[in-house]
Amino acid sequence: MTALITTSQTIGPFSHEAWQWAVDLSAVANAGATGITISGTIYDGDGVPINDAQIEAWQPGADAAEAALDVPSFRRIPSGEQGNFSITLADVAHEGGQPAAYITVFARGLVKHQFTAVFLADDADLAKSAILEQVPAARHATLIATRVDDGSYRWDIRMQGELETAFFDYV
Amino acid sequence: MKFETIAAGIYPELVYPPYKSTQKRGPQQPLLRIDAPLPVSRNITPSPRILLPYDTDLTAQGDGEPLGEKIVVTGRVADEDGKPVRNSLLEVWQCNAAGRYRHKKDQHDAPLDPNFNGWGKMMTDDEGRYRFVTIKPGPYPWGNHHKAWRPAHIHFSLFGNVYAQRLVTQMYFPSDPLFEFDPIFQSIPDLAARQRLISRFSLDETVDDKMLGYVFDIVLRGRDATPMGI
Secondary structure (H helix, E strand, O other): OOOOOOOOOOOOOOOHHHHHHHHHHHHHHHHHOOOOEEEEEEEOOOOOEOOOEEEEEEOHHHOOOOOOOOOOOEEEEEOOOOOEEEEEOOOOOOOOOOOOEEEEEEEOOOOOOEEEEEEEOOOOOHHHOOOHHHOOHHHHHHHEEEEOOOOOEEOOEEOOOOOOOOOEEEO | OEOOOOOOOOOOOOOOOOOHHHOOOOOOOOOEEEOOOOOOOOOOOOOHHHOOOOOOEOOOOOOOOOOOOEEEEEEEEEOOOOOEOOOOEEEEEOOOOOOOOOOOOOOOOOOOOOOOOOEEEEEOOOOOEEEEEEEOOOOEEOOOOOOOEEOOEEEEEEOOOOHHHOEEEEEEOOOOOOHHHOHHHHOOOOHHHHHOOEOEEEEEEEEOOOEEEEEOOEEOOOEOOOOOOO
């Protein structure tokens, strides 16, 4: 049997109150997490920050560490007025070459959510990453968070343009 | 699970100029097909604690009854094999009967209803079914162009059984005269895919003299990695 899929539609501008329950849980999870922090800004094709996006992060390795949370290993972060977002992950052993987190992006004007993933620049096994080797080398940088002075990581999401983030369709 | 390529035209066009905000927000590079084991085999696992008493009755979240036409919306969530997507988180949100969202950025000059929030969430059951009671949402203007009015709709957010099944969509109501003027609906090239977003009226689901019933079945991407019969 082949059932035909239900297509996608934008989340529109009015998701925030309905999605807030998970944002509240994520604030608790972020505050309690002692792993790395990844912060950045989401931009449109003109380089204008998108202030009404929703960003979800999934850290599959954190299920045990966050078993006490209502939604373990998950963060939902609405972008701020400056398009900014910040995610603090659980402090669990990172498997080399794997994403620090799998990311899903939603926004008004985005008619289908976009999957991507964020890797860490100081991961010694990036060159052996099974996911990155499926991404054209010229676009790797769009998926790699760089370390900044305070020890956290910086990673921006760009919906369009020369540095458009590499978005995925899983096989 | 396996995720086959979706035929052209089923998904909306990421850049669809009549829907203005797609122009600078829709990705322009082709999506990269990525083989990665975790997104197609695992998912987030929400605790049942997240479900609140009135999450499936949006008419019972205030001190009194909200205004508008009370309806029940139900359906079955399945994968591309037709197998039920069980025990899976589903969120809904919508405007009230007057076409106004409870949201700080909604500027539409229509009244808020003190007895209606317009959001809920639930888990699908062992057959992949969901059911919630609400108020039929109204159409509303959205400023995309002159006389731009959205057809009445309810937003759905589904998590599926594996991460790659995630879906956000909108459910519409039968015979809405605004379909042909709505660039969000029209951004889907495939006519049959558009039609699948339209719920159907159901006398079976209608509850006596209390509320009319609408059925909206949902098919998420993905099929079993193991072919049937092996």
